[in-house]
Amino acid sequence: MCAGSSAAIGLLDESQWCRDNTFTMENKPCELCPLVDAHVHLDEYPDTWLGPVLRQLEEDRIVSISTAMAPQAYERSLLIQERSEFVLATLGVHPWNAPYFVTRLDEMKEQMGSSPMFGEIGLDFRKVQDGMQHEAQRRVFEFFLSAAKEQGKIVNVHTWGAEAEALELLERHGIERGIMHWYAGPSEPLQRMVARGYYFTFGSELLVSEQIQSLAREVPIGQLLTETDNPGGPQLVFGDAAMPDIVKTVLEALAIVHGMDIAEMAEHIRANMLRLIGDDNRLERLSTALR
Numbered sequence: 001m002c003a004g005s006s007a008a009i010g011l012l013d014e015s016q017w018c019r020d021n022t023f024t025m026e027n028k029p030c031e032l033c034p035l036v037d038a039h040v041h042l043d044e045y046p047d048t049w050l051g052p053v054l055r056q057l058e059e060d061r062i063v064s065i066s067t068a069m070a071p072q073a074y075e076r077s078l079l080i081q082e083r084s085e086f087v088l089a090t091l092g093v094h095p096w097n098a099p100y101f102v103t104r105l106d107e108m109k110e111q112m113g114s115s116p117m118f119g120e121i122g123l124d125f126r127k128v129q130d131g132m133q134h135e136a137q138r139r140v141f142e143f144f145l146s147a148a149k150e151q152g153k154i155v156n157v158h159t160w161g162a163e164a165e166a167l168e169l170l171e172r173h174g175i176e177r178g179i180m181h182w183y184a185g186p187s188e189p190l191q192r193m194v195a196r197g198y199y200f201t202f203g204s205e206l207l208v209s210e211q212i213q214s215l216a217r218e219v220p221i222g223q224l225l226t227e228t229d230n231p232g233g234p235q236l237v238f239g240d241a242a243m244p245d246i247v248k249t250v251l252e253a254l255a256i257v258h259g260m261d262i263a264e265m266a267e268h269i270r271a272n273m274l275r276l277i278g279d280d281n282r283l284e285r286l287s288t289a290l291r
């Protein structure tokens with residue numbers, strides 16, 4: 001059961017990984033649980049995967065924020081949420097989808113009201129080079145930011161190649177609670193985001209990229225979170241979609257990067273997620289699963 005999950009990871013000693021993670025084997029207590037996956041797209045798993053995926057969430061108690069990239073994805077996430085107490089569905093329009101929704105934002109207001117946080121939203125000028133689309137991205141992102149400010153909701157943000165501009169918009173809208181997902185940009189905006197109290201999720205690229213490891217070192221322990229960005233994230237990094245328990249490998253990598261024990265890091269991540277939730281009773285489902 002140990003083999004494979006960390007084979008491609010230079011950062012980790014696989015034998016140590018297997019030994020440390022025997023708790024995940026059957027009949028062993030789940031010592032690190034609950035775990036946090038603060039950015040995942042459960043709706044993107046094919047139906048045939050969903051049963052095993054949800055079983056693993058239950059077994060390993062992986063509390064998962066299923067961030068939608070479009071309103072239809074949110075509807076599917078809501079159905080998945082009904083099947084597991086470890087899932088929270090949230091509405092977003094991914095920057096890649098912004099051109100399709102920019103003229104239909106008002107149609108989303110009802111779904112926005114029901115969504116307990118917003119994501120995945122943001123800007124992506126790295127993958128999307130077309131300047132016309134950037135304008136659509138800004139409009140969609142700002143639409144969600146102004147709703148987040150008005151409704152006091154957390155935002156789950158994608159910032160590729162547009163980190164400084166995304167930060168400027170977060171500042172302009174006075175966003176206080178944010179999760180910066182898979183940050184891979186320069187150090188300077190990251191430092192300003194840290195100063196604003198935002199949290200940062202690290203995922204599978206942490207296992208293979210020295211740049212991401214160095215960024216992870218710059219984030220204070222009290223603002224770190226784990227993610228998988230499953231199934232697309234691991235697919236982008238390793239060529240294959242992963243199961244939810246890849247979050248344990250990510251957690252161990254984060255522990256190594258910060259020079260601490262995996263159990264200690266797991267406790268920090270759990271406490272960080274609870275602190276971010278605070279007394280937001282719309283997120284009670286998450287805080288209950290985390291306790």
Ligand SMILES: [Zn+2]
Pocket residue numbers: 039040041067120229
């Ligand atoms: Zn994502």
